[in-house]
Amino acid sequence: MRDDTTDQAGLRGDCRQCFGLCCVALPFARSADFAFGKEAGTPCRNLQDDHRCGIHTKLRQKGFAGCTVYDCFGAGQKVSQVTFGGQDWRTGPPERAGRMFEVFPVVRHLHELLRHLTEALTFPAAAPVHADLRRALERVELLTRGTPEELAALDVGVHRQEVGELLLRTSELVRAGTRGRRKDRRGADLMGAGLKGADLRGVSLRGACLIAADLTGADLRGADLIGADLRDTDLSGADLTGALFLTQPQLNAARGSAGTRLPESVTRPAHWAP
Template sequence: MSTQELRADCANCFALCCVALAFARSSDFAVDKQIGEPCRNLTDDFRCGIHAKLRTSGFTGCTVYDCFGAGQKVSQVTFGGVSWREDNARDMFDVFPVMRQLHELLWYLTEASALPAARPLHKDIRRSLASVQDLTHADAAVLRKLDVAEVRQGVNTLLLRTSELVRAEIKPKKKDRRGADLIGANLRKADLSGANLRGAYLIGADLREANLRKADLIGADLRDAALDGADLTGSLFLTQTQVNAAKGTAATRLPEVLARPAHWR
C-alpha cells in the first residue's frame, strides 16, 4: 500500500475534522466545540476561512491534526460522495474516528512491510495489512459496531515484534524507555538510536542534535519537543501528527515519507 493513500486530501473531504470532532477551549483551540457542531471558521465550500492564520488565531491544534487520509475515505468511499449536509450526518460523524484509527494502523503496517529487518514477519504483516484494508471498505453499519481496540491489539503484536527485530541491529542495546516520563528532559545530543520510546512523554524535551535513528516512537508525545538538528531518519512508526506537534528547523532530519511542517523555523 502506498503512503500517499494515507495522506489527507482535504479537497475530497467534507471537512469532517472540522465538524465530527469536539475540542475544548485551551492553548490549542480558541473556543469550545461539540461533536457534530461545525467549526465557526468553516465556509460553505468545506474550506477553512482562516487556514493561513490558524496558529495566530488560536487554533494551533488544527495545524497538528492529521487524519491519515480517513477524511476522504469516509467522504468519497463509505458515503459515496454524499456530504453530511445532505444526509447521514450522525452515521458519518460516528464512522470518521473509527476510520481514522484504521488508517493510522495502515500507516504503521505499510511502514513495517517495507523494513528489511522485519522480513521474517512480512507474510503476517501483509496479511494484517490486507485485513485492515478490507475493514476500511466496510459499510457504515459495520464500522460503527467495529471493536477497534481488538483490531489494534492484533496489529500491535506485530508492530512490537517488528520493532524488536529492527532495534536489535543497534548495539549496544539501549535502555527501555517505554512510557517514560521525559517531560522537559535534557536529551540534547543523546544517542537514542534503537531506543524503545513507545508512549514516552517527551513534551518540551530538549532533543536537539539527538540521534533517534531506529528508535521506536509509536505513541510518543512530542508536543513542543525541540528537534533542531535531531536525526529522525529511519525512526520507527513516526507520524505527521507527532512531527507537527514538535518544534523543528531546517536542520531537523526527517523520514522521507513525512513533510516538514510549514510552521517550523
C-alpha cells in the same frame, strides 16, 4: 483486491476530497491550541459552505495550533467518497450526518494502523514477519471498506491490540541491528527532560511522554517513536533518520529546525524554525 489506501498518498488527508469531517465530527475545548471550543457533531464556525477552512492559512496566528497538528491519515476522503459514496452530510437526512460523524474516528484509527503496517513492510530486517504484516494489512483494509453500520459496530481496540503486537515484533527485529545495548524507555515519563545531544539510537520510546523535552542535537536514528507524545519537543538539529513509526502529526506538534534530519516518510512542518 487492494485499494489505494496502501499507497502513502492515500494515507494522508486530502481536504479536497473530504466534507470537512474533522471540522465537524470532532470536539475540542478552548485552550492554548483552540481559540474556542465546540461539541462533537457541531461545525466549527470557521468552516465554510464549500467545506474549506476560512482561516486555513492563518490557523496558528488565530489561535488554532491544534488544527495544524492534526492528520486524519486519509480517513476523511475515505469516509466521504467511499463509505458514503460522495454524499454530503449537509444535504442528507440528520441520520446520515450522525452516522458519518460516528464512523469517521473509527476509520481514522484504522487508517493509522494501515500507515504503520505499510511502513513496517519497508523494513528488510522485518522480513520474518512480512507475511503476517501483509495479512494484517489486508484485514484492516477490508475493515475500512465496511458499511457504515459495520464500521460503527467495530471494536477498534481489538484490532489495535493485534496490530500493535505485530508492530512491536517488527520494531524488535529492526532495532536488533543497532550496536550496543539499547535501553527500553517504553512509556517513560520524560516530560521536560534534558536530552540534548543524547544517544538514543535504536531506543524504544513507544508511548513515551516527551512533552517539552529538549532533544536538540539528539541521535534518534532507528528509535521506535510509535505513540510518543512530542508536543513542544525541541528536535532542532536532531537526527531522526530511520526513526520507526514517526507520523506527521507527531512532527507537527514538535519544534525543529532546518538542521533536523527526518525520515522520507514525513515532511518538514512549515512552522518550524528556518
